[in-house]
Amino acid sequence: MRDKPMFNKLALIGIGLIGSSISHVVRREGLVGSIAVSTRSDQTLARAEVLGLGDHYTTNAADAVVDADLIIHCAPVGAGAAIAEQIAPALKPGAIVTDVGSVKASVIAQMKPHMPKGVHFIAGHPVAGTEYSGPDAGFASLFENHWVILTPEDDVDETALDTLKQFWQACGANVDVMEASHHDLVLAITSHIPQLISYNIVDTAANLESVTQSEVMKYSAGGFRDFTRLASSDPTMWRDIYLHNKDAVLETLGRFSEDLTAMQRAIRWGDGDALFKIFTRTRQIRKDIIAVGQETDSPNFGRNEPLE
């Protein structure tokens, strides 16, 4: 706990996994004086109140941002324009507005035009999460040792940018700064395509006539079960990501499909050497990810097996 909070008032627009995790960590670290929680859903808002995630609760985002020094859009990326339009008239001069979405160019295009003069808009993305969603899913250590990417534009106020960096560092994260278009490409390969092929393999398995669902489940330890984790993530959030990062996703998916076709051809023609070569070079990458502290070296992710 610090002597003095970094911000007098934080407004969280959206209170799912990320919003609720921010609430937990800023409380633990004493980073803000008070938290206003806003969400369009009465039910979610009521749940957030039961969990004590804020000090004020409202379904009206404009009410939440009054007097707030830091406003974080934690709703699906497709909601950016509507939220920006709604909150703009109520924003305090000097306030910092940011977001947590997995797409940055679209969020900037949606929100920045609405921002009043004197308000600092800086798009951001904490690269952390779980397969669970909603206000119950959050926890204070979610961002710890993970990376937050900020994508300020050329006209950014450097003091505001420094303040936002310090905020995320105080939440336990490392901070990187890059261009929005580059972020969207990097996340396409590190997140959006992995997620898409997880959804796809799970859906393909669900629709096979020749293999029963019971068989898919019983023998899922052969590898399939790993993919069901990502494929159980929030559908609205992910729909919005694909709709708003279309170009980078399609470009990267094209590369994935091209490589997959080459692998398919190697299998068809019995080219074991080509397969062996690929399977050998992919081995190293996990070791590197473990070395940079982004993955566990425990077998099977440290799943406690046998399962109950």
Place this chain on the structure above:
Amino acid sequence: MRDKPMFNKLALIGIGLIGSSISHVVRREGLVGSIAVSTRSDQTLARAEVLGLGDHYTTNAADAVVDADLIIHCAPVGAGAAIAEQIAPALKPGAIVTDVGSVKASVIAQMKPHMPKGVHFIAGHPVAGTEYSGPDAGFASLFENHWVILTPEDDVDETALDTLKQFWQACGANVDVMEASHHDLVLAITSHIPQLISYNIVDTAANLESVTQSEVMKYSAGGFRDFTRLASSDPTMWRDIYLHNKDAVLETLGRFSEDLTAMQRAIRWGDGDALFKIFTRTRQIRKDIIAVGQETDSPNFGRNEPLE
């Protein structure tokens, strides 16, 4: 520990993750009188001896099977024919010969023609594993609560089949019996295709010019890191699986690619409803897998985060 072992002598041909795990569990449960360990590699054999995985050690599989009641081929599936040919003259009448490979029709075709009269050949596959390989990777609880699939043919000796079932149950596994061709189709979707697309996404990411390897690693918590687990599995084992389950893999891969193309088209045309529908139905499958005890419900597989 039981009073009396089920088998006087077990021969393990191959001593990687599965072979060493069998050694650990049969010792813990007192299932065999002695274990002969055989592998072609001097280095692996020496390591197995240091680990104390057997009672006899040899690079000659024929020597290992002399007087053995149970022989388990734990080498890559491509080695089946050579091993069968080599051990056939030394097999004891009444012995049970089985294997642990992820492909069954090919292993039967490779091994069964070599089996002498009076020897019981029953192909099998424990659906369990980790991303680690080699004699150090094994542990006694690997098979616990997971499924072993046996694929006997019509002429199987029912007593031998029952004995083999009891053996795997004594190792902690559940046992299913099905036709080899069906096994190969089921495993294509639950294991071989998930594995293939893991290798593929990791390789695609490694070859992008526009995104650095450092970026891929730092932001891998966005989903990518999950795939690196499977993609760090043993290259020889997996090369053999694709070469020996070609038809089922190509058929299932065709379905996967067809579904992926449909998803790609939905993204290109901005069809959010189609995406939302797929992302919603895939959510349930993980819940079902957790319900049948084949997966953990801990967020992120129970990875202990923050990582050191």
